[in-house]
Amino acid sequence: MIEVRNLTKVFTSGFLKKTRIVAVDNVSFKLYDKAPTILTLAGESGSGKTTIAKLILGFIKPTKGEVLYKGKNIWKMSNAEWKEYRKNVQAVFQDPYSSFNPLKKIDDVLWTPIKKFKITQSKDEALELINKSLEAVGLRPNEVLGKYPHELSGGQRQRLMLARAFLIKPSLIVADEPVSMIDASLRANILNLMLDLKRKLGVSFIYITHDLSTAHYVSDQIIILYRGSIMEMGAADKVIYSPKHPYTKILIESIPVPDPSRRWRKKIVIPETRLEQIKSSGCKFYNRCPVKTAKCITPPPLIKIEENHWVACHRYS
Amino acid sequence: MYFIFFVIIILLKVFKADFLIFLEAGGIKGLPHDDTLLYVQELKAYYKTPNGLVKAVDNVSFTVRRNEIFGIAGESGCGKSTLAMAILRLLKPPGFINGGKVLFKGKNVLKLSPKELREIRWKSLSYIPQSSMNALNPVLRIKDQFIDMFKERGIKKEEKEYEEMIKELLINVGLAPEVMNMYPHELSGGMRQRTIIAMAIALRPELIIADEPTTALDVVIQRGIIQLLSEIRRKYNIAIILITHDMAVHAELADRIGIMYAGKIVEIGSTYEIFKKPLHPYTDALINSIPILGVKKTLKGIKGLPPDLKNPPPGCRFHPRCPMAMDICKLQEPPLISINNRKVACFLYR
Numbered sequence: 305m306i307e308v309r310n311l312t313k314v315f316t317s318g319f320l321k322k323t324r325i326v327a328v329d330n331v332s333f334k335l336y337d338k339a340p341t342i343l344t345l346a347g348e349s350g351s352g353k354t355t356i357a358k359l360i361l362g363f364i365k366p367t368k369g370e371v372l373y374k375g376k377n378i379w380k381m382s383n384a385e386w387k388e389y390r391k392n393v394q395a396v397f398q399d400p401y402s403s404f405n406p407l408k409k410i411d412d413v414l415w416t417p418i419k420k421f422k423i424t425q426s427k428d429e430a431l432e433l434i435n436k437s438l439e440a441v442g443l444r445p446n447e448v449l450g451k452y453p454h455e456l457s458g459g460q461r462q463r464l465m466l467a468r469a470f471l472i473k474p475s476l477i478v479a480d481e482p483v484s485m486i487d488a489s490l491r492a493n494i495l496n497l498m499l500d501l502k503r504k505l506g507v508s509f510i511y512i513t514h515d516l517s518t519a520h521y522v523s524d525q526i527i528i529l530y531r532g533s534i535m536e537m538g539a540a541d542k543v544i545y546s547p548k549h550p551y552t553k554i555l556i557e558s559i560p561v562p563d564p565s566r567r568w569r570k571k572i573v574i575p576e577t578r579l580e581q582i583k584s585s586g587c588k589f590y591n592r593c594p595v596k597t598a599k600c601i602t603p604p605p606l607i608k609i610e611e612n613h614w615v616a617c618h619r620y621s
Numbered sequence: 622m623y624f625i626f627f628v629i630i631i632l633l634k635v636f637k638a639d640f641l642i643f644l645e646a647g648g649i650k651g652l653p654h655d656d657t658l659l660y661v662q663e664l665k666a667y668y669k670t671p672n673g674l675v676k677a678v679d680n681v682s683f684t685v686r687r688n689e690i691f692g693i694a695g696e697s698g699c700g701k702s703t704l705a706m707a708i709l710r711l712l713k714p715p716g717f718i719n720g721g722k723v724l725f726k727g728k729n730v731l732k733l734s735p736k737e738l739r740e741i742r743w744k745s746l747s748y749i750p751q752s753s754m755n756a757l758n759p760v761l762r763i764k765d766q767f768i769d770m771f772k773e774r775g776i777k778k779e780e781k782e783y784e785e786m787i788k789e790l791l792i793n794v795g796l797a798p799e800v801m802n803m804y805p806h807e808l809s810g811g812m813r814q815r816t817i818i819a820m821a822i823a824l825r826p827e828l829i830i831a832d833e834p835t836t837a838l839d840v841v842i843q844r845g846i847i848q849l850l851s852e853i854r855r856k857y858n859i860a861i862i863l864i865t866h867d868m869a870v871h872a873e874l875a876d877r878i879g880i881m882y883a884g885k886i887v888e889i890g891s892t893y894e895i896f897k898k899p900l901h902p903y904t905d906a907l908i909n910s911i912p913i914l915g916v917k918k919t920l921k922g923i924k925g926l927p928p929d930l931k932n933p934p935p936g937c938r939f940h941p942r943c944p945m946a947m948d949i950c951k952l953q954e955p956p957l958i959s960i961n962n963r964k965v966a967c968f969l970y971r
Contacts, residue, residue, distance in 0.1 A: 349810075440928065459697065463631035487866060489697035492910040493922030514839065517869075517912040521920065544915060558844035560869035562911045566894045567873055571848050574796075 305337035305476060305508065306360065306393075310369035313355050327355040329532040329588075330369070335510065335525075337374075337475070339411075340502045342509040344515045344519040344540070347529035353512045356529075360510065361395050368438050391421050394474040396465045396482045403465070404453035410464060411449050414438075419471050437471040438464075439594045442493055466494065480512045495522050499569055516559055520544045525612075531588040534606060538613030548615040551589045587618070595619070646848055658828055658860050659685040659708075664721035666700070666707040667670065670716075675930045677703040677716070680883040682957070690854060690861045692875030692892065694868060694907075698927055700884040702751070705832045708862075709748055710738060742773070743774050747821040749814075749831040756817055757805040761793045763787075763816055764801035770820060790819040793856070794849055811842035815849065822853050847873055868911050872896060880904045883928050883938040889962035900965040903939045925926045939969070945969060 313328040318586040329352070335343050343575050345353045358364045360371050362378050370377045373389055380388060397403055404413060417423065424430040435445045441463040448456060448464065456464065462485055469477050479498075483491045495518055501507040513519050519526055519540070526543045528536040528551065547553045556571065587593070587602035591599065599618040606616045666678035677700040685691045696699045706712040708723050710730060723730040725746060730738075750756045750888070758766055767787045778786075790799040794815040805813060814834065818938055819831050834850065836844040851874060854861055871892060872880050878895045880888045880903065888901040899905040906923045925942040928934055934941055940950040949968050957966040 348841065354756065406680035442922075444926070457697075488868065488910045489696060489907060490926075491922070492912075492920035495912075495920060496922065516840075517914045520914055521912040521917075552843055556839045556914065559914050560844070560867075560873040562869040562896070562898050562908070562913055563874045564872045568848075569846075572844065 307372040312368040344523040351529040352532035660724040665719040692871040692878040695881030
């Protein structure tokens, strides 16, 4: 359904564009539409996961490479195709405060797509749908309708965006940290809602998160990103149960387990990188890698090591 | 911009015993251990709003022992940060304290004069805030922030001696000594958090209140900070009140946990017991709602939403969402009762 090919985004700033930051570096992956799939883009801050989301949604233009929807480059679509794309691919953001018009009541957020995409036949039907979608994400309609965005909490705004996506019933939802501001007890409900949407309505997701525990819970496919490049990619169980890349291994080892009988026994020390210009000729993880070799100063290719499992590390070449 | 003195508060180290309060503290029935460092008793911290009082912390009692990590868990809006602010006396209007005591080594923090409070800040009770960026002065080098703190506490030394002290502190929290010549914006989030921790332990406090110390950090960095907190506790014999919504962090660090729901403590127990056999239905639901990496189980959320604290439900505040709710739960508020070494506020255990 969605294919990302050699996607690269470079942000420049300063006089004569001297400061270059490579946010996304030659990323390629596919999301098939044979069966609804939840694909996770996982990574820490600065890994480029949000930039990839924006590129897929067409908010920013790639420096190189392309985003294909059903084989068509989204930047070369006709108006009608683009409108279709915007209906079928919906977005849910981290803190959706900036996506609300602060002067309009939040009802507007729900009514606009209903009118624009002509989702319902009558006003009553629309009202019913609105109530249903609000309840589906754990919001009380009488508590949120008629309010302004600033009157809601961050978590409520996030759920409102999910409610909006729910009522449009798109074929793909790009969800950027949709549960990061939501408490555990409600988060479980939202994750289950995502699974429900996938199973019952056939909605696919690109789920963007820093949290591998929730990623493993919902996703079929996981892509591990580090500083704009794919480190490892494959079926969720393969990546989580038998991680191959040293970075994935450290990432998984660093996740605290909610079980006091499984506390960490050994101390691991991972050097932190400072906020300085990073020269990225070789492997991105070179500075912090515990098992680096001389080979690693050249960029590693993405190697297929088994069915549906790829890793970008010289140890496997 | 002015220096935001968020970082640390301190209480007394050597102090003429305030006899009355001392008697009161010792005389309270059931004061559990003589290694009690902090005893919070029926603390109430409210916010005044145009629509009524928000009872963010309502009748909260617990103790913290010397050298222990006491976790306070709960979801957003349950009052855990307000509790930290109230204990530290950093609660700002419209928040106010509406009763209760905070006995630190037998002395009521809430009754200290501003001068007494300032005199003891940094020395016995320090604070690691939620946002490390806001806690550091952006226009001062790290070194100067430490020196300001030392001077404020009356530690007058030569520049060289200060630098030696700072160097040692930075090394102890896993930072390079060169960090002292940098500005906060030159540091990564994890390094800033380490700097804050170095400041918090600089004057060897007995208790640190850490409010979501790892929340904004990436997991790999978070692991480093969790390890560091555990190390400084052992090395300096510090007790820590660890406030976080993240149960996994509690599982990793805390010795005992208090679970808060809607302004009340609903359960207190050892970390092991809380996870293995939660007593309160809320604790049980909370633990079942967290995914464990590598364990495929269906997560169960909690139906409904936490109550509006302006108008909490009568009886037990959890009853509208509780799968075990009985008639009595709607009418009466369950008291926090002791069962063996644990405490729980639920009528299931009468």
